[in-house]
Structure formats: structure tokens, C-alpha cells
Amino acid sequence: MIHLHGVHKTYAGAQPLHVLKGIDLDIAEGELVSIMGASGSGKSTLLNILGILDDYDEGEYRLAGTLIKGLSETRAAEYRNRMIGFIFQSFNLIGFKTAVENVELPLFYQGVSRRKRHQMAMEELEKMGLTDWATHYPNEMSGGQRQRVAIARALVTRPQIILADEPTGALDSKTGVDVMELLKRLNREEKITMIIVTHDPNVASQTNRIIRIKDGVIEG
Amino acid sequence: MIELIAEIWQTARRNKLRTSLTGFAVAWGIFMLIVLLGAGNGLINAQQENNDRYVDNSMMVFGGMTSKAYGGLQEGRDIQLDNNDLAITQTRFSQNVDKAGAILYASGVTISVGENYVSSSLRGVYPMDQEINKKEIVAGRFINDIDIRDQRKVLIIPENQARELVPHNPRSLNGKTVKVGDLAFTVIGIEKEDKSRMSTEVTVPFTTLQTIYNYGNRVGRINFTFHGLATEQENEAFEKRYRATVNRQHQAAPDDEDAIWIWNRFTQAMQMAKGMNIIRTALWVIGLFTLLSGIVGVSNIMLITVRERTREFGIRKAIGASPMNILRIIIVESIIVTGFFGYIGMLLGFGANLYMDATLGSKPIETGLFTTTVFVNPTVGLGTCLGVTIVLIIAGTIAGLMPALKAARIRPIEALRAE
Ligand SMILES: Nc1ncnc2c1ncn2[C@@H]1O[C@H](COP(=O)(O)OP(=O)(O)OP(=O)(O)O)[C@@H](O)[C@H]1O
Numbered sequence: 001m002i003h004l005h006g007v008h009k010t011y012a013g014a015q016p017l018h019v020l021k022g023i024d025l026d027i028a029e030g031e032l033v034s035i036m037g038a039s040g041s042g043k044s045t046l047l048n049i050l051g052i053l054d055d056y057d058e059g060e061y062r063l064a065g066t067l068i069k070g071l072s073e074t075r076a077a078e079y080r081n082r083m084i085g086f087i088f089q090s091f092n093l094i095g096f097k098t099a100v101e102n103v104e105l106p107l108f109y110q111g112v113s114r115r116k117r118h119q120m121a122m123e124e125l126e127k128m129g130l131t132d133w134a135t136h137y138p139n140e141m142s143g144g145q146r147q148r149v150a151i152a153r154a155l156v157t158r159p160q161i162i163l164a165d166e167p168t169g170a171l172d173s174k175t176g177v178d179v180m181e182l183l184k185r186l187n188r189e190e191k192i193t194m195i196i197v198t199h200d201p202n203v204a205s206q207t208n209r210i211i212r213i214k215d216g217v218i219e220g
Numbered sequence: 221m222i223e224l225i226a227e228i229w230q231t232a233r234r235n236k237l238r239t240s241l242t243g244f245a246v247a248w249g250i251f252m253l254i255v256l257l258g259a260g261n262g263l264i265n266a267q268q269e270n271n272d273r274y275v276d277n278s279m280m281v282f283g284g285m286t287s288k289a290y291g292g293l294q295e296g297r298d299i300q301l302d303n304n305d306l307a308i309t310q311t312r313f314s315q316n317v318d319k320a321g322a323i324l325y326a327s328g329v330t331i332s333v334g335e336n337y338v339s340s341s342l343r344g345v346y347p348m349d350q351e352i353n354k355k356e357i358v359a360g361r362f363i364n365d366i367d368i369r370d371q372r373k374v375l376i377i378p379e380n381q382a383r384e385l386v387p388h389n390p391r392s393l394n395g396k397t398v399k400v401g402d403l404a405f406t407v408i409g410i411e412k413e414d415k416s417r418m419s420t421e422v423t424v425p426f427t428t429l430q431t432i433y434n435y436g437n438r439v440g441r442i443n444f445t446f447h448g449l450a451t452e453q454e455n456e457a458f459e460k461r462y463r464a465t466v467n468r469q470h471q472a473a474p475d476d477e478d479a480i481w482i483w484n485r486f487t488q489a490m491q492m493a494k495g496m497n498i499i500r501t502a503l504w505v506i507g508l509f510t511l512l513s514g515i516v517g518v519s520n521i522m523l524i525t526v527r528e529r530t531r532e533f534g535i536r537k538a539i540g541a542s543p544m545n546i547l548r549i550i551i552v553e554s555i556i557v558t559g560f561f562g563y564i565g566m567l568l569g570f571g572a573n574l575y576m577d578a579t580l581g582s583k584p585i586e587t588g589l590f591t592t593t594v595f596v597n598p599t600v601g602l603g604t605c606l607g608v609t610i611v612l613i614i615a616g617t618i619a620g621l622m623p624a625l626k627a628a629r630i631r632p633i634e635a636l637r638a639e
């Protein structure tokens with residue numbers, strides 16, 4: 001599903017920062033992997049490249065067989081929309097939209113009709129056990145509920161991969177465990193490939209494989 | 221589109237005060253534009269109404285005073301137009317001249333019926349005068365060729381003067397005999413009174429007046445309608461030829477511009493139309509400049525909005541919004557804000573125009589001698605509304621363009637990092 005070979009990334013600036021120094025990585029369909037490493041080691045950078053949110057300088061990245069390199073913004077947006085679901089540490093819901101409107105948004109950009117969109121979003125919320133919260137705004141919900149809305153939004157387009165950057169980082173440990181259970185179940189039942197960046201060894205230990213980044217390369 | 225508008229409504233509601241403050245500038249701009257155009261139209265319409273009183277394609281010729289010595293004669297000679305000039309006008313210029321006539325005046329006459337009398341003046345004209353000056357006859361008829369040939373003592377009296385003579389039934393004066401000074405005249409027509417002119421002139425056959433008042437062969441002024449002179453150049457060429465011909469009859473230099481005066485209503489109307497267009501354009505320019513400050517305001521607000529919404533746009537892009545999607549949100553929002561407040565301004569402008577219409581419009585102003593209207597229907601038409609709508613859409617697009625491009629360029633990783 002994911003194939004990275006010799007990927008380099010340098011942040012330009014007054015003092016250019018060479019963050020990724022030749023990443024080789026293969027992730028198969030249906031895998032549940034975690035990425036660990038010290039703060040500043042480049043985990044988010046790698047995840048952004050995987051999510052086509054950022055470009056890389058050297059090497060190659062194939063997602064489901066497609067070479068992802070130097071795409072136009074419009075093209076990148078389309079790929080993100082159809083193939084990738086994002087889950088962020090800080091949820092990144094849109095504050096002035098209700099839960100269900102947030103979940104509908106990726107479908108809106110796919111051009112799905114209003115009614116269909118609403119129906120699909122409601123189904124997804126139902127799976128998350130949030131039917132009663134559909135018309136609530138994010139600031140009326142707890143952290144765990146918000147993260148579940150975000151997960152519903154990531155899943156509603158049936159993406160091939162889910163990329164999660166510290167999905168439990170802003171949650172208390174009990175809620176964190178619930179969210180992890182949810183992600184594991186989705187991986188198991190819907191066979192969605194998942195890549196989770198985390199600092200938490202407990203989270204990492206629940207995944208099939210742990211990838212460790214150090215000094216810009218993958219260890220081991 | 222509906223969804224886009226719903227979305228924009230959601231966001232606009234969050235910034236009511238700010239949006240209204242900016243919107244005010246736009247509303248004010250459009251308000252000014254509409255009021256200015258309305259006032260301009262009022263003036264133009266009033267002018268037009270004045271012009272419509274006459275037939276456009278006519279000229280009037282007056283005798284003047286020579287300004288050049290010519291053929292052994294000194295300058296500064298008075299020129300009097302005479303029957304010969306009138307005949308020449310009709311015969312030598314028949315290619316362009318339709319009907320030629322002349323006008324003579326006699327003032328200080330008293331018209332009486334029994335005990336009632338009214339002081340008036342006489343205006344001797346040819347039948348074609350009715351067409352040129354658009355005289356409206358409410359009873360009876362106008363002067364005809366037989367009146368002219370036989371020098372009949374007949375007259376047409378304005379209704380207001382007829383009322384002085386027969387207070388209760390002015391139109392019954394038609395067909396009656398009245399005394400003009402010591403002479404008996406038959407009333408053959410009642411003319412509608414014209415509030416914009418002193419309606420104290422009684423119309424009589426030209427030849428009658430010329431004879432009674434011993435004008436000899438003098439004709440006062442000559443007037444005629446013409447055809448086949450479409451452009452300003454053609455008109456000028458005609459005037460030059462005409463002037464040369466008539467001047468020669470009076471031993472004046474053919475190119476002496478002061479020997480006779482020619483007043484061409486056609487070229488005057490043409491120049492007037494040109495002037496009106498200039499006024500109209502100027503009003504648009506002023507209005508648009510007023511609107512410009514509104515555009516700048518909206519643009520600024522949209523920039524602030526974009527900055528505040530950076531993160532939101534980053535999220536949208538991360539989950540699949542293309543730069544075009546983002547661009548459209550901002551442009552449409554800008555157009556809607558501009559359009560909404562623009563239309564408020566437009567409605568207020570209409571209100572102001574209606575108020576103007578009610579207070580000044582069509583309301584005659586008494587000058588003592590005659591009455592005139594400064595404003596006639598000072599409003600704007602549907603065409604202007606359409607024009608303003610287009611202006612608003614363009615203005616909104618311009619105002620939104622910079623902020624929209626900025627928003628479209630937002631990179632999701634930067635936006636998501638900005639916590
Ligand atoms: N846009 C950027 N421009 C310049 N430097 C950047 C940029 N993004 C990240 N960096 C730098 O690159 C390095 C790697 O950052 P990254 O966010 O990938 O680390 P991380 O492993 O996710 O750390 P953390 O665990 O704290 O989230 C850091 O030193 C960071 O300061």
C-alpha cells in the first residue's frame with residue numbers, strides 16, 4: 001500500500017534543517033503500524049509527506065501504486081480527499097459547524113449530493129455512537145467525543161489509509177484507551193491501513209508494528 | 221451555490237458588527253451613485269422636456285449688424301430681413317428647406333370683449349409655425365394659407381387669456397368677434413396655455429400683422445424646417461451657404477457672421493445631447509470613486525477574515541478542498557457582502573430619489589415671467605439598476621480577489637501548525 005524509498009526532506013530557512021535523511025519504508029494493506037521517536041525527530045514531517053500535505057526533496061513515494069511527486073495543489077487535494085483520512089492530535093474540527101456538518105465536509109468536496117452526504121455522515125456518526133450529538137457544535141463536546149467526530153470525518157470517504165498524528169495526545173488515559181480500541185476495531189473490521197504517530201508506548205504496543213525514527217532514518 | 225451561500229451566511233453571522241461597518245461604506249457608495257444619477261436624470265429630463273417643445277430640425281434667422289466693411293459700405297449697419305429673404309429661403313434652398321415662414325411681433329395691444337379686456341401682444345406667423353412650436357389647439361383651428369393670402373383679421377388666443385374675456389366658458393370665445401385695439405378680429409382658435417412661457421401672445425396671420433402695423437416688406441425673423449442635414453458638418457456647410465446668400469442680398473460680406481444670426485435647433489440639440497452624456501459619465505465616475513472606498517473596506521475586512529480563518533482553510537484543504545474551492549468561498553462571500561449592502565444603498569437611493577421627485581420633481585418654479593421645472597422625474601431606470609448590479613459584482617470580485625488568492629495559497633501544514 002505504501003512504498004517509500006530514499007526519501008529526503010530538508011526545511012529551507014536561514015539554517016536549512018535536514019530532517020529526513022533517506023527513509024525506506026513499506027506498509028502493506030490492512031496493517032496497523034505506529035511511528036515512534038524523540039520529539040523533533042521528524043515523525044510529523046514523515047506523516048505529512050505520507051498524507052501529501054507536504055513535498056519531499058529526494059527519493060520516491062508510492063501510494064497504492066501511484067507515484068506521489070510534485071503534484072499540483074488541486075491534484076494533491078483530490079488524492080487526499082479520496083485516499084487519505086486524517087486524525088489530528090487537536091481534532092481540527094471546524095468550530096462553527098455541527099458534528100454532522102463537519103463529517104459531511106469531505107463529501108461536499110467530492111460533490112456528493114446534500115441528502116446522500118447527510119445520510120452517510122449520520123451513518124458514520126452512528127458507528128461512533130454519536131447519533132445524539134450530531135447537531136452539537138464541537139465546543140459542546142468532550143475531547144473524546146470530538147476525536148470520534150474527527151474519526152468519523154476521516155472514515156466517511158472510505159479512504160485507503162488513515163494517518164493519525166498523536167490521536168490520543170490530547171485525551172486523558174481512559175478516553176485514549178477508548179479511542180485506541182475504536183481505531184483497532186476499524187482496522188480489524190474494515191481492513192483500513194492505519195499509521196499512528198505516538199509518544200505513548202502503551203499505544204504503540206497495541207499496534208502490529210512499531211517504526212522508530214532516529215536522526216532522520218528508520219532504526220532497525 | 222445554495223450550500224455556498226448557506227456556508228457564507230454561517231460565517232457572516234459571526235462577524236455581524238464588522239461586516240455591517242464595512243457594508244456601510246459600500247451602501248453609502250451606491251447610495252451616492254443612485255442619488256447623483258437620479259438628480260442628473262432629473263436635470264436631463266427637464267432639459268429634454270424643454271427641448272421637446274420644439275421641432276428639432278428647424279432654424280431661426282435674425283437680422284444682425286454687420287461687423288465688416290464690404291462693397292464700399294461701412295461696418296455696423298443694421299440688417300433687416302425682408303420678404304425677398306423669405307422667398308429666397310424657400311426657393312434657393314428648397315433642397316433642404318421644407319417650409320419657410322416668418323414672425324413679426326406687435327406689443328402693447330388691448331383685446332376686449334364688451335366690458336372685459338386683457339392686455340396682450342400679437343404674433344404674426346405662417347401656418348408652419350404650429351409645427352415648429354408645437355402649438356396645441358383646444359378649439360377651432362390654426363392659421364391657414366387662405367388667412368395669409370387674404371390677410372384675414374383672425375386670431376388664435378391662449379386659453380388663459382380667453383378666460384379673462386369670458387370667465388366661465390373660455391372656449392366659447394371661438395368663432396366670436398373681439399376687438400384688437402380698434403380693429404375687429406374673429407377668433408378662429410383657442411390655444412392650450414403653455415405654463416413654461418408667457419402665454420400672453422395672440423397669434424394672427426403674418427401678412428395681416430405686416431400690413432396693419434406698416435412693416436412694409438420687413439419680416440422680423442425667418443424660421444423654417446429642414447431635412448437632409450444629418451451631421452454637424454452638413455449643418456455648418458448649409459449655414460455657411462445660407463449666410464453667404466442672404467448676406468449678399470444686403471450687401472454684406474458673405475462670411476460676415478454678425479450680419480445675420482442663425483439659430484439651429486438641430487445642432488443645438490446635438491450639442492445638448494453631447495453635454496448630457498458628459499454629465500451622465502461624470503456622475504458615474506464620481507459615484508464609482510465613492511464606491512471605491514467601499515471596495516477597499518471590503519477587501520480589508522476580507523483580508524482580516526482570511527487571516528482569522530487560516531486554520532479553517534488549512535483543515536478544509538487537508539480533507540480535500542482544492543485552491544479553487546477556497547478561492548470561490550472568499551470571492552462569493554465578498555460579492556454577497558458587497559451586493560447585499562449595495563442593494564441596501566440602492567433602495568435607500570431610490571427612496572431619496574422618490575423624495576426628491578415628491579419635493580422638487582415636476583414642481584414648477586415661478587420666475588414671475590414664466591414657470592419652469594428644474595427636475596423632471598429625478599429617478600433612475602431599470603437599466604441603471606442592472607448596471608449597478610454588474611458594478612457590484614465586479615466590485616465584489618475585485619474586493620475579494622486579493623484575500624481569496626491569499627486564502628487559496630494557504631498551505632495546510634502551516635495552517636495546522638499554527639496552534
Ligand atoms: N515547516 C517547518 N519549517 C522549518 N522547520 C520545521 C518545519 N516543520 C518542522 N520543522 C522542524 O523539523 C524538525 C522535525 O519536526 P517534526 O514536527 O517532524 O517533529 P516530530 O517528530 O513530529 O516532533 P514532536 O514529537 O514534537 O511532534 C523539528 O526540528 C522542527 O523544528
Ligand SMILES: [Mg+2]
Pocket residue numbers: 043044045
Ligand atoms: Mg509531531
